[in-house]
Amino acid sequence: MKIGIVGLGLIGGSLGLDLRSLGHQVLGVSRQERTCKIAVARGATDEAATDLALLADTDLIFICTPIAHMRSTVSQLIPHISLETILTDVGSVKASIVQEIAPLWRNFVGGHPMAGTTESGIEAAQHGLFAGNPYVLTPTETTPSDAIALLESILRPLQVRLHRCQPEAHDRAVAWISHLPVMVSASLIAACLSEADPDVIKLAQALASSGFRDTSRVGGGNPELGLMMARYNRAEVLRSLLVYREQLDRIIHEIDHENWTTLEETFQQNQAARPKFMK
Amino acid sequence: MKIGIVGLGLIGGSLGLDLRSLGHQVLGVSRQERTCKIAVARGATDEAATDLALLADTDLIFICTPIAHMRSTVSQLIPHISLETILTDVGSVKASIVQEIAPLWRNFVGGHPMAGTTESGIEAAQHGLFAGNPYVLTPTETTPSDAIALLESILRPLQVRLHRCQPEAHDRAVAWISHLPVMVSASLIAACLSEADPDVIKLAQALASSGFRDTSRVGGGNPELGLMMARYNRAEVLRSLLVYREQLDRIIHEIDHENWTTLEETFQQNQAARPKFMK
Structure with missing residues (x-):
């Protein structure tokens, strides 16, 4: 599958490493050129750019920016992607994010991979960061069930412990x-x-x-x-x-x-x- | 030196193991016959008995009972020991213990070895429990300085980090x-x-x-x-x-x-x- 990642820090970079090693094509977007270069060099993405247009053709996009930038990232992303593209985020709170993004994009599934290290940034990205840890999805009544199913089928091979619950x-x-x-x-x-x-x-x-x-x-x-x-x-x-x-x-x-x-x-x-x- | 230990739990037993391996003769007292037997079998004491009279001849005695029994233990011990015997305790609070025991015995030095495990009892006693950990002594103005010096000379080979301060x-x-x-x-x-x-x-x-x-x-x-x-x-x-x-x-x-x-x-x-x- 063709997967996009916006925000190439610890979480975005680690997702890229795992997803590529599972055979997916991973395209990354970061605000910084330097981060894009490191992401490609470390094998976290196949390609990386500062322009969201890179993700035009993807099936699924992980929004891995800081929470404060998630809403604006999605707004800027929308003109580039097709209606079928599934969006998901990795924010550690869910109700406020889901309330902001769900009205903007039908195929959105809130998510929270509960993993981390004391380090941050693309340099700290690592294989297997999520294995064995909870990964919570917070769909709402209006979230299309095939979007949830597809996201879960991508996440399951990461050996996460999947949970589903209300954002609240x-x-x-x-x-x-x-x-x-x-x-x-x-x-x-x-x-x-x-x-x-x-x-x-x-x-x-x-x-x-x-x-x-x-x-x-x-x-x-x-x-x-x-x-x-x-x-x-x-x-x-x-x-x-x-x-x-x-x-x-x-x-x-x-x-x-x-x-x-x-x-x-x-x-x-x-x-x-x-x-x-x-x- | 001839050293007594009253209360053969984790702390008392571990002190015995270390002190014996440093060449001291260690006599232990416990309320329970069974504990005495285990203490000797494990090498935590040379001899052990339920009768405080066993400690008549010791130079230094560690009171390692629960805090609630320290005062009564000292009262019961006093008829058996000579005025030169140094008493010290291992209680994890100091002001109340020092206030209770110092009036009963001139050669008393309050102490607190800051070490432990999640286990308790003589079965949990171990060599080297105190090494590298703080051991606080809380003498008062009336504590004889040679009693402090002798206790410190016994403790130093346990490789503890000695501290001295007021009980409060x-x-x-x-x-x-x-x-x-x-x-x-x-x-x-x-x-x-x-x-x-x-x-x-x-x-x-x-x-x-x-x-x-x-x-x-x-x-x-x-x-x-x-x-x-x-x-x-x-x-x-x-x-x-x-x-x-x-x-x-x-x-x-x-x-x-x-x-x-x-x-x-x-x-x-x-x-x-x-x-x-x-x-």
């Missing part, structure tokens, strides 16, 4: 397990940094080990990523934060009132429930 | 980097479990990956450990939780008011500061 259910679920942890973890680092006694800070830094390392990891990561979650999944992130604060207040209350039995029950419920969130 | 500074520092992360992480799991839509919960469980895994790890661990932190370091844990809640409220406010620049600055400060807490 996706955004709520990722708020819980991806976006809320970032805010919770960011608040932890910010709280530690607000300790006024420099000797205590120094000691805390010297004594910090795996517990702090793990709990602070996602809150000390890429600032753009955290910002993007808050911005584009704002309502669900806020909702999860308010529920979180209630739970936090409950734990504060139990400790304050020395309700050790209730506190122990919470810890026991957590210990029992956590494995269900692990693969 | 220890408790405040570990509240930040060990106890607060547990409460923050526990609240995260509890919040996710409060989602009312079973489909969203199922989806969240299916989509959860390394971000959730790491952020929820210490909050989904041993309930007794979390309870112990809250109980014995209550004031400092509460203090850190209240500061944490302020930071959380700040992040909620920034998202609610779409103050993206301020939010990005917080993420940037976190990203810059976190490496200082990493070894």
Whole structure:
């Protein structure tokens, strides 16, 4: 199949590597000449250009730009492609994207490959990035079923774990397990940094080990990523934060009132429930 | 040297293994016959008994019981030992323990080896558990300096990173980097479990990956450990939780008011500061 990719970063580049090795012809578009050259040199695309016209003839196009540029990318793409072309995106929030793009293009299927590394850019693209990881599709009632079927048939050989759900259910679920942890973890680092006694800070830094390392990891990561979650999944992130604060207040209350039995029950419920969130 | 260990669990047993391999004679006391037998069989102690009288002749005794039993253990030990015997404990909070035990025994040095595994008990004891990890001593103004010096000379060959500080500074520092992360992480799991839509919960469980895994790890661990932190370091844990809640409220406010620049600055400060807490 002839597949287009707009945005040749970590996700777009890694998709290109996998799709080409499965025998597809992959055409890439990036804003930057330099990225186009690297994509071809690394084998992530057969051809690459800065002009969306390159994708005129493709059957399926992955929109892999930053979320902020997805809508305008699709608008600019439309004059070049045929009505049969299937569009899909890889944005990590879905409701806002689907609401913006679905009215512009009938054959659009929202998607979210849940894979990544700490690196970004075409240089970080790698074979097999998606294998074993969830890939969520968020069609709506009006999404043509043959568009979904075709996209799934392209994705399945990447050995992803395909999920289908409403865009809103996706955004709520990722708020819980991806976006809320970032805010919770960011608040932890910010709280530690607000300790006024420099000797205590120094000691805390010297004594910090795996517990702090793990709990602070996602809150000390890429600032753009955290910002993007808050911005584009704002309502669900806020909702999860308010529920979180209630739970936090409950734990504060139990400790304050020395309700050790209730506190122990919470810890026991957590210990029992956590494995269900692990693969 | 002739060294006693009361409480032959993970910490006591591991200390015994290391100290014996450094040529010390190690005598152990446990409440349970069975534990005594395993300790000797595993080479964690030269001898072991359920009677504290076994330690009559020792130069240094590690109190490795649960925190709740430390005070009574010392009281029961005192009739058996000479005034020169140095006592030290391995409790993970220090101010309350030091306040309780220092008045009972002049040659007492509070201590906290910051090492562990997910396992517990004599079966989990291992050689080299402490190597490379912090070992905090919390002497007070009245602690005899030769008692501190002797304890340090015994510990140094274990290749621990020795720290000395006030008991209160220890408790405040570990509240930040060990106890607060547990409460923050526990609240995260509890919040996710409060989602009312079973489909969203199922989806969240299916989509959860390394971000959730790491952020929820210490909050989904041993309930007794979390309870112990809250109980014995209550004031400092509460203090850190209240500061944490302020930071959380700040992040909620920034998202609610779409103050993206301020939010990005917080993420940037976190990203810059976190490496200082990493070894």
